[in-house]
Amino acid sequence: MGALARAKFASVVPREPLLRNGHLLALSSLVNAALGAVFWVCATQWYDDRTVGLNYATVSAATLLSTIGQLNLSDFLVRFIPSAGRHTRTLVLSCYVASIVCSVLVAVGFLLLVPRLAPNLGFLLHPLTAVFFVAYTAGYAIFALQDGALTGVRRPGWVVTENVIFAVVKIMLLAVGAALTLFAGILISWAGALLVALLVANVFLLRRAVPRHEQESPRTARPPRLIGYATADYAGSLFRMAAYSLPPLLVLNTLGPAQSAHYSLAWIVGYVPYLLATNMGSSLMVEAAHAPGRLPEHAFRVLRHSALMMAAGALVIIVIAPSLLSFFGPEYAEDGTTLLRLLALSALPNLVVSLAVDVARMRRQLRLVVGLQLASCVLVLGLAELLLPVLGLAGGGLAWLVAQTLLALYLLIRRSRWLPRTPEDPAVDPSADPQPVTQPAEPGRPGTDDSGPTAPRRAPHKE
Template identity: 30%
Template sequence: MSMTARSVPPPRAAPRLARARAMVRDPLIVNSFFLLATTALGAGAGFVFWLLVARLYPAADVGRASSLLSSMSLLSYFSLFGLNSTLVRHLPTSDRPAHEVGTALSTVAVCSCAISGGFVLLVPWMAPQLGFLHGSFLMAAGFVVLAAGAAVNLLTDSVFVAFRATRVNLAVNGVLMSLVKLALPVLFVSGGPFGVVAAGAGASTIAAAASVLAIRGVLRLRIRPAFSWQTLRATLGYSLSSYLSGSLNLLPQIVLPIVVLQALGPVPAATYFVAFQIANLVNSASYAIGEALFAEGSRHGAALGPIAVRSGKVIALATVPTVALVAVLARPVLHVFGPQYAAHGTTTLTVFTLGSLTVAFNTWVSFLLKLTRQLVAMVVSNAVLVAVVLVIVLVRLHHGLVWAAIAWGAGNLASGVAAGAALLAGGVRAPHTGRHRRAGKEHTTA
């Protein structure tokens, strides 16, 4: 037998190789992989960052800084006004992408400065422990600038997703941002609690600047500061619906830690925080694949049915084995953080992890709702999430921390069922929505 004959794969292997090649070339798979890699690098860098901060800064400074960074994250998200979803939905079919990106970036930057500036003014009354922000004008102004940088960085992520440039996003927000985040704590040790904030948020601001340069250099979009009310108005309904839906989805994550702290005390609250963060790493797979689904389904001529099926399979393959592994290893994983976490949080982590299955289902159908532009159903399904989580927590949390995990899983299941029912009723064929120019005027078609 010749060497050529030996090199030919057996007949049964050929279809497998073809399927493997198809998967490697599938934009849905490729974008999901790079988004997951970016998330994993960010999570790892965040873990090391807080280890460094805990060793370099006094505990009181760390406590104040962590609260301020959490507030900044919320302010940055609320400054997006749904434009992140709008860019992913419309950029693939836009004939003026540079103008739309420039308008979105300018709008978010201005809104973020206004919102974070209002927060700085109100902080002595809302959170006296954070009153150190008023120690100097430079500190207050620095907080506003860093918050705007974080918001812009969140928005640029959507640009990379829309243009299938998640490799660039990995380089900027995965590699560069992680390296900067680990270097800055040492430089700002003398800055007290604001030094921690400057280190954490400074990395996002540097990544935002690098992202803008990458959009101009790699994506060849000649973006510049701009504002067009006509551009914003064309997608205002979609943006605000996405914004309201996303805010409702975020609400339980904001409220649950506060309710647990008030109802059960600081030790269960710490256990809750650790368990939820571990489970949220499991959820990151479905979030990343959902973003890739959203981007692929938004492209011109996309067949939503096959994309929906493929993405559902990929989410299941990524989530189910991870859930099983973390559920089995819940106790030893928590023991790394300390014996008290393992003693009091194993059941909670297990339930949170099993709840990742309902989060994956809810994420999948929710992104399909966004693609099919069922805007009211998006809002209603997330309102169901909020209602179910809060009712269970308020009624049952006094029986133990595990009820916070049960509420989270049940809320996502109820929300997913509501979204799925709306999806089946409305159909899974998304109307094509693109931007076109006629007679010098911009309008949308559906």
């Protein structure tokens, strides 16, 4: 039965690594979103709106803090593991250590500032809750990094597996927390599920996937040294995650805890198409790292393929938005339907923005990478601040739609600046990717570029 199921699944998923890995990563996001919806349906049944709103705001804050702490090394691993060669394990573990240290520091710093920054989250100052908050922040940083590592070694199936484990354990722990009437049961369930998922995924990653990747890779002269790239990409990621994580806090301060809960659960559903664009972009970066000359070809293919999926998905969400939100309760459908529809529409222009950022990463156009994410953050938060008091929750959705549309129009008008129509290699940075140790190139024979071997390999790859 297992072999038959795998055969049927393989017949549905495209064989081309670019689309196959992107589809598997998208499947991971869909599974995570579906099981995440089940989790929040249970949470809304077992906890009151105020508790759900405060706990979700806490999770959003921890997610933002973990993003600060992880230094955006997940995207760094996606971009550079393909060319790390025999230094892959060192690269992964070094990123883990840096992320854990930074995440713990920023989480503790946030707790010290809670009385002044977010007095509504004062329950986090209880010792037990504070420990779980710090653990969640550090654990989520590694959770994101291991996704990047699994993507970089072309193991997307394991991203699906870890997300299923995370979601199932999270629901089980939520039930335990509700039975014990723990106010912080939602936060505790997330932290406990992360621990289980981290153990399972990293045993596979470090004991099987990474050793095999190192064996199949050409020997490299030195591990990657890309401090400038990592710093610029990290700055851009902070703006991106601020745009994702701060609106629930704006709603909490402007409209209250109940409306924050309604916004947050609509965002969980509306964010799924955003994740699909991110997943296809991750697959694009991995394949382009193996074959830099095919970057324009891969980019156009991802744009065409993803646009069709995104349009269909947005249409479905718009039609069934009230039914989706009614699972959380009638008040969620009443307050969040317009918000969810606007978020679904905003995912279409976001596809262009997301693709432009990923192409710019491959071409090392770091000013564009940072500039787009900064502009998105400023527009979303600025418009939300203006529109929420006037339009309620719908103002948050309109802020996303207007911001992404403006950026997409700019990128389409200036597409020749970021999306070349002819094959080209990314600009070579001598301090960037390590060069494989090979025999000197013969006269007249082209050498290798800075991203490693250009021949594509067969594919053996999470919220």
